[in-house]
Amino acid sequence: MTEQPWVTEESWWMESTSRTSYPRLAADTATDVVVIGGGIAGLSAAWELTEAGLRVALVESDRIAAGVTGYTTAKLSALHTLIYSDLRDTHGPATAELYARSQRQAIDRVVAVTARLGIDSELERVPAFTWTESIDQIDRIRAEADAAAQAGLAASFVTETGLPFPVAGAVRIEDQAQFHPRKYLSALAEDLVRRGGMIFERTRATGLDDGNPCTVTTENGHTITAEQVVVATHYPVFDRALLFARLEPRRELVVAAPIPAGDDLGGVYLTPDDDTRSVRTAPYRDGQRLLIVTGEHFTPGDDDVTQRWERLAAWTRERFGVTEFAYRWAAQDNTTTDRVPFVGRLHPGTRNVYVATGFGGWGMSTGVMSGQLLAARVTGVEPEWSGLYDPLRLHPVREAVPLLKSGAGVAAHFVGDRLRPSHADSVDDVDPGTGAVVRVRGRQCAVYRDDDGKVHAVSARCTHLGCIVRFNDAETAWECPCHGSRFGVDGQVLQGPANRPLSTEEGL
Known part of the structure; x- marks a missing residue:
């Protein structure tokens, strides 16, 4: 590739x-x-x-x-993938309606405040879509359209969208929005x-x-x-x-490419297919639009971030015909067990x-x-x-499986990562521009060697609850796979829940 x-x-x-x-x-x-x-x-x-x-x-x-x-990605949408059919089936139609009403009121609040304060936030009212290209997923999409409409949203099942490729079906909700956050x-x-x-x-x-x-x-x-x-x-x-x-951290990647204004998609889009893909555009330079594509959900500390970025870029090239990207970045969020x-x-x-x-x-x-x-x-x-x-x-019933899964994952990292072998047996094995957890004098150290050959060594124990961090080669950062804390190569906190830096290891 x-x-x-x-x-x-x-x-x-x-x-x-x-x-x-x-x-x-x-x-x-x-x-x-x-x-x-x-x-x-x-x-x-x-x-x-x-x-x-x-x-x-x-x-x-x-x-x-x-x-x-x-x-x-800054989509202001009450259509959150397939949430309404799930809420209706597990908690009843009244709960789904409350969720829809609260989210719709939030969008209306942004619109009202933008007008009241005269904010140039590039606010655009557009429809939102959750689509699938798989015939096998049509029933789920239809169920979501029905549940969203029952919850009070202007929802419908459609087979035509503004995407430049065919879909098997989609939920469409009117009068959603996107803006510059x-x-x-x-x-x-x-x-x-x-x-x-x-x-x-x-x-x-x-x-x-x-x-x-x-x-x-x-x-x-x-x-x-x-x-x-x-x-x-x-x-x-x-x-x-x-x-x-009861929180599971997840990280996702973003690629963005300029496209002609005439190729605007006329909406905000998401599919649960292909490890999730989220798509929107934004006003860009010289009258162009910026195509923004998000996907490749993974747990912080995952080992193949560079490959994930290439997969997302390849998918975007194939579906939208772009040849050059202007930006890439990453985002992080947490999902509750219910x-x-x-x-x-x-x-x-x-x-x-x-x-x-x-x-x-x-x-x-x-x-x-x-x-x-x-x-x-x-x-x-x-x-x-x-x-x-x-x-x-x-x-308890709804959250039992996610709780057990999350707890087992954290326990596996907390114990297993202490025993996990590193690809580097010593500090000398860490190449320029890379990082590895290395055992030094009985302690696990997070060691990064910069392009000039200088070694930056910090404790590998996350200051939140003590899990062992892993190196993200694509973003040059240390990440905790248990709860998502992120640290710079100097140990400073980039993202919580940790609020204390990794301690510096001297004399390496």
Whole structure:
């Protein structure tokens, strides 16, 4: 397979917008609500709380809208693959209707806020499709169209789409949307600050005292006290409810290529076939459109990321006739054991700490919905779908198999990776531009040798729960296969739930 000469390994959303520059937290402070996490869920919650008249401080470990949200595909759709037939069959039509209503209201909220604030977020109203090319999957597609329509969405079964190849069938839902997430969220952040809210970037939260009031401690030792705390860090960095046992991390890859404006697809698309493929376009330079294709779901720490990227690129070339790609990037999300996100109180013993996580790849509509739901709960309102998303729920029958599978996988990594042989017997065996876990003086070390031959060695034990990290050669990062934490070659945290870096190994 011919290796693709990628132009950039940054996302289009990040490259086409300026980096933000909000200050670090430099002194102890107090406020009504602290929001931890500056992605779409955290920013939406902070903005909604400010809208409700509360004083809000948001802390973000890096830059806002530059983590998971900065690497999304940015589809605003209530059609989440085949969720409605599943919810209807397992929980009944009323539950499916609540899910549809909450997601549809989130899309409407983005449209309304965009108009109200005059945001140039490249918002486009388009239909959404879940398609299959397999005759064997037609019954599932028909069932989803029926369940989505029963749930109150403008859904239908179709055999014609805007894709440049035939499909066996598809669910079509009208009046969905796509947008530029960073342009939207940057405007939300500016409006929040304009109305008295506070945003602190490069401020990692490392401690949480769930008292009355609550205290959030940051890595530089400063604190924020508040009556309420929202943890919106994608994967909860404070997890006293042990939600990690009910969350499965997954990573997916993205390739993007310019196409003529006349080849626009006229919608947003997803198929569960071929290890999932998600397709949309966005306004691009010189009047062109940018074709964005996502797929190749895998667990962080998987060994064949480079091959997965080539498979995704080959599929895109074959289906859309593109010859050159402009971008590639990767995204990460978590899926709950019952496929419905966790949004609500963090654990049974708290009345003051809330969480939003487990968006299952649908972070745009669900992130906005989470902001609305959490703001309502903090202000004493119970939306009608609160129970649907409540993190304290547990469906033993529905969740038993996924829980056992997830637990067995983590246990296998926790024990097996300690015994797993490395392709490198010593530090000397690690070639330039590669990384390997090497046992040195009885300890497992994560060793990376850069292109100049310099060795960067850190502890191989993830600082979250101690699983052994693996090297992602395509993205030059260390990844935990248990819960998805990611680290740079210097050990610094790239992605939680870990909030402490890997310790440096000296003298190698």
